[in-house]
Every structure is written in structure tokens, then in C-alpha cells.
Amino acid sequence: MREKALLFDSSTLISFSMNGLFQEIRDLKKAFNGKFIIPQEVREEIIDKPLTSKRFELEALKMQELLEEGVLEMPSSLGIKESIVSEKTQKMLREANDLFYSEKRNVELIGKGEASCLALSKILNEKKIENIIAVDERTTRVLGESPENLIKLLQNKLHTGIKMNKRSMEFVKGFKFIRSTELIYVAYKKGLIKIKKPQILDAMLYALKFKGCAISDEEIEEIKGIK
Amino acid sequence: MVQEKENVLRIFEETKEAIIKEDSFKLNNLSNQTINTASRTQDPDNIATAVVVYSIGKIIERKKYREFPEWNALYKKIISSIDEAIKAIRRGKDKDFKKSIDSLRNYINRLSGKLKEYVQDVFRKAEINKASKIYEHGISLEKTANLLGISMYELALYAGQSKISGVSDGIGLNTRSRVKLAMEFFK
Numbered sequence: 001m002r003e004k005a006l007l008f009d010s011s012t013l014i015s016f017s018m019n020g021l022f023q024e025i026r027d028l029k030k031a032f033n034g035k036f037i038i039p040q041e042v043r044e045e046i047i048d049k050p051l052t053s054k055r056f057e058l059e060a061l062k063m064q065e066l067l068e069e070g071v072l073e074m075p076s077s078l079g080i081k082e083s084i085v086s087e088k089t090q091k092m093l094r095e096a097n098d099l100f101y102s103e104k105r106n107v108e109l110i111g112k113g114e115a116s117c118l119a120l121s122k123i124l125n126e127k128k129i130e131n132i133i134a135v136d137e138r139t140t141r142v143l144g145e146s147p148e149n150l151i152k153l154l155q156n157k158l159h160t161g162i163k164m165n166k167r168s169m170e171f172v173k174g175f176k177f178i179r180s181t182e183l184i185y186v187a188y189k190k191g192l193i194k195i196k197k198p199q200i201l202d203a204m205l206y207a208l209k210f211k212g213c214a215i216s217d218e219e220i221e222e223i224k225g226i227k
Numbered sequence: 228m229v230q231e232k233e234n235v236l237r238i239f240e241e242t243k244e245a246i247i248k249e250d251s252f253k254l255n256n257l258s259n260q261t262i263n264t265a266s267r268t269q270d271p272d273n274i275a276t277a278v279v280v281y282s283i284g285k286i287i288e289r290k291k292y293r294e295f296p297e298w299n300a301l302y303k304k305i306i307s308s309i310d311e312a313i314k315a316i317r318r319g320k321d322k323d324f325k326k327s328i329d330s331l332r333n334y335i336n337r338l339s340g341k342l343k344e345y346v347q348d349v350f351r352k353a354e355i356n357k358a359s360k361i362y363e364h365g366i367s368l369e370k371t372a373n374l375l376g377i378s379m380y381e382l383a384l385y386a387g388q389s390k391i392s393g394v395s396d397g398i399g400l401n402t403r404s405r406v407k408l409a410m411e412f413f414k
Contacts, residue, residue: 004412006412010368010379011368011369011383013378013381014346014380015383017380018383018384019319028413031413032287032413033414036307045369045379046379049378050380051380055378055380055381056380056381059380076398092343092399102267103267105267105268106372107267107366108269109365109366109367109370110367110368110369110370111367111368111369111370111372111373112266112369114367114368114369114370115309119281123253132408132409132412137367137368137383138369139365139366139368140367141399142399143232145399145400146399149240149399150365151272153365154364155364157266157363157364157365158263158266158365159263160263160267160366169243176408177405178255178405178409180409180411181404182405182408182409183409183411185406185409186409186410186413189410190370190413207323210387211383211384211387212368212382212383212386212387213387219402221404222402223406224401226403226406
């Protein structure tokens with residue numbers, strides 16, 4: 001059977017974590033025939049950095065526990081060296097942040113953690129390991145799915161002409177994305193949610209939205225309406 | 228390097244007028260005027276301008292702060308920092324501009340008692356508010372959080388409770404296809 005991996009960006013784990021949905025991550029992992037992977041750069045954002053302050057220390061400790069339990073794993077569990085991911089991340093960061101420019105200046109869109117998920121996905125594709133990236137924040141997802149449409153979004157918001165460096169476009173293609181909302185839907189359909197009240201799916205989807213998942217009310221209603 | 232210097236100069240000049248007139252609404256508007264530039268250029272000085280001007284607006288708005296004994300000195304420091312910033316931009320001295328902003332932050336850190344707590348909290352909330360504006364402009368969550376030196380957790384929480392994340396962009400995969408992708412991946 002072909003190996004597969006679900007790659008987690010920081011934004012998705014933050015949505016789960018801020019809602020206390022750690023058991024749901026554990027249960028999803030048990031139901032998944034593959035690995036849940038976080039690159040080192042994501043680990044820094046969701047565990048290492050918040051451990052140095054009081055405000056999100058608890059969330060960081062709970063994430064660390066998931067890593068120690070093996071629910072979340074590092075790329076080395078797939079035989080991929082940290083140095084390879086790092087190198088590819090730097091390249092991805094350059095290409096992605098080189099993609100759009102305005103008045104002869106690049107518009108830098110994504111950070112290292114986000115770039116590391118894209119980079120790792122490319123590495124796994126080359127190794128024929130099926131993978132999807134779970135990313136809740138909008139920019140990375142739109143960058144990977146339709147960079148041409150991201151121009152319109154940026155132009156509307158920045159009120160300035162934005163141009164695209166077509167040479168870099170190929171580098172940001174070939175990804176598949178889901179969000180924490182789709183993952184919680186999977187958990188719900190598989191009977192993994194402990195609360196059995198009729199409005200639980202609605203509650204969980206909106207809870208994820210209110211903790212940062214980029215999903216609209218219309219999309220939530222659409223998910224709820226799926227038979 | 229301070230991007231769009233003429234614009235930043237104008238903003239600081241108008242900020243000083245607005246402080247004297249106690250016009251916090253104007254100060255909020257002035258702060259928003261730097262956000263487009265800050266999002267595009269990600270210049271730390273433009274970002275600092277947005278945060279400082281917004282914070283000063285909030286400080287001026289809160290009349291109860293004037294009851295603190297440190298208030299008069301703080302007010303004078305705000306005005307003198309703005310004056311220094313204006314001089315620095317006019318002379319093209321970017322380092323001096325940065326110093327003038329930093330000196331205000333350092334002064335606040337050296338305040339004592341409740342006023343220090345309140346004002347530090349104002350600045351922290353200003354950073355989150357401005358980060359949310361930059362995120363709304365299309366820069367990623369992580370990139371934005373790093374630019375403002377705040378936690379991704381904090382920005383995600385703020386973004387989730389505002390209208391930012393919830394706008395349907397209508398681009399990329401549609402919802403049903405995304406759900407189908409997830410379900411099949413878990414088979």
C-alpha cells in the first residue's frame with residue numbers, strides 16, 4: 001500500500017489547539033492509515049516559541065505532548081533529513097516571495113513554516129508519498145491553488161498594481177489543501193466526536209472559524225448540508 | 228529604510244496636531260493610512276508608525292489616564308518623540324527616526340505602576356490590531372505575526388473573531404471537493 005502523510009501547517013494546529021481539540025487529533029490519527037507530519041519550522045511556531053511566554057504556554061505543552069506520543073511526527077520518520085527540508089524551504093520561500101511584485105519591489109507573502117509545508121509536500125511528491133497539506137490560513141492555500149487569482153485579491157486590498165513573475169509560478173503548483181474544518185468533518189462522519197448532540201458539527205465548524213480558520217459562513221453551511 | 232517618506236512625514240505632522248486637539252478618531256485614521264504601504268513593503272519603520280500612531284490615539288482617548296501622576300511627563304514625551312520623528316524624516320535620518328520611536332517605547336517600559344501596565348497593554352493590542360489589518364491585506368498569518376513580533380496564536384484568535392478570515396474568496400477548490408478530498412484521504 002502506498003505511504004501517505006498529512007502535513008500540518010501551524011495555522012491548522014492553532015485552530016485545533018485553541019478549541020482544546022487535542023483528543024480529536026489523536027482520534028483522527030488512529031483512523032488514518034499514514035502519518036501526521038510537522039516540519040521543524042512549524043514545530044518552532046507552535047511549540048518552541050510559545051513555550052517561552054506565559055500566554056500560550058499551555059497550548060504549546062499540549063502540542064509537545066502530541067509530538068512526544070508520536071501522534072505528530074517529524075519528516076525524519078519518513079526518512080527525510082531535516083537539512084533537505086530546510087534547503088528546499090529556503091528555495092520555496094524565495095520563489096513564493098518572488099512571485100508578486102509592486103513598483104519593482106517584491107511583495108513577500110508567506111513565512112518559513114508555511115514555506116516548509118509546501119517544500120515538504122514537493123519532496124514527498126518526488127518520493128511518491130501521497131500527501132495533503134492542512135492549512136487554515138488563506139494566503140498559502142490560495143498561493144498553492146490559484147496564484148493568478150491571488151493577484152486580484154492583493155490588488156483589491158493593497159490598492160496598487162501587482163504583477164506576477166511567471167517564472168516562479170511553476171514552483172508553487174501541485175499541492176492539495178484541506179483545513180481543520182474538513183478534518184473535523186471527517187472526525188464527525190467517522191463517529192469520532194464524543195458529544196452526540198445534533199448541533200455538534202455546527203458548533204465545531206464555527207468554533208474553528210472563530211479561532212482563525214479561513215472559512216466563510218456559506219462554506220460552513222455547505223459542509224453541514226453534505227449528505 | 229522608511230518607505231514613502233513624504234507620506235510618513237505628513238502622518239506624523241497630522242498626528243501631532245491631532246494629539247493637541249485630542250482627536251483620537253483622526254489618529255485611528257492616520258494609523259490606517261500607513262497599512263497599505265506597511266503590507267506592501269513590510270518596512271519595519273512603516274509598521275512601527277502604524278502601531279505608534281494607533282496607540283497614541285487609544286492613550287489620548289482614555290481620559291482616566293490623566294489622573295495618574297505620570298501623565299504629564301508621558302504626554303510631553305509623546306509630543307517630543309513625534310517632534311524628533313518629524314525632524315529625522317525631514318533630514319532623511321532613518322536611524323534617528325527609529326531612535327525616536329524606540330525612545331518612546333523605552334520610556335513607557337520605564338514607567339511605574341498601573342499607567343505602565345495600561346499603556347503597555349495599549350501597545351500590545353495595537354500590534355495585534357495592525358497585524359490583523361496586514362493579514363487582511365493578503366499577507367500570510369505567519370509572515371504577519373513575525374513582522375509585528377506577535378504570536379501566531381494571538382493573531383489567529385483576533386482574526387477569527389473579526390470578519391477577516393470569514394470572507395469567501397471563491398478561489399481554489401470548492402468546499403464539497405475539499406471535503407471529498409479529505410474523506411478519501413482518510414479511507
